[in-house]
Amino acid sequence: MSTEVRYINDNKIIIHNEQYLVYHVITVGEQTDEMASAHYEMVSELLQTTGKKIQFLIDLNQCGKNSPKARDMWRTLSNLDRTDKVAIFGLHPVAKVLASFAMGKLKKMSKYRFFSTEEEAWEWLKND
Numbered sequence: 546m547s548t549e550v551r552y553i554n555d556n557k558i559i560i561h562n563e564q565y566l567v568y569h570v571i572t573v574g575e576q577t578d579e580m581a582s583a584h585y586e587m588v589s590e591l592l593q594t595t596g597k598k599i600q601f602l603i604d605l606n607q608c609g610k611n612s613p614k615a616r617d618m619w620r621t622l623s624n625l626d627r628t629d630k631v632a633i634f635g636l637h638p639v640a641k642v643l644a645s646f647a648m649g650k651l652k653k654m655s656k657y658r659f660f661s662t663e664e665e666a667w668e669w670l671k672n673d
Contacts, residue, residue, distance in 0.1 A: 566591055566599045572608035581615035585624055598629040598673035600670050606635035631657045
């Protein structure tokens with residue numbers, strides 16, 4: 546059985562007729578407490594208004610240091626029952642090891658994958 550994927554727009558895809566929201570994050574520079582709060586509010590609103598599951602596509606190519614609140618916010622969002630998958634790309638190999646260690650505290654590690662490119666990350670998100 547092949548997976549049917551239809552792109553609705555840059556932030557939403559439909560897989561097997563079940564709609565997922567894709568929250569595409571391109572991080573640039575330091576991730577502050579204020580940025581973390583803004584992301585949390587936006588995702589919370591999306592989840593409340595749509596009732597759908599969410600997938601995260603996170604580009605870390607230009608990411609700087611994350612504040613403790615930012616790290617906690619991503620852990621919280623990633624552990625939500627309605628978070629389907631988290632695809633992360635753009636990490637240096639050493640950073641991948643460190644991130645994997647930090648993410649070891651997450652409840653559902655199977656939701657996470659690291660990729661070298663955005664294309665690989667998209668492929669994983671759209672496949673079951």
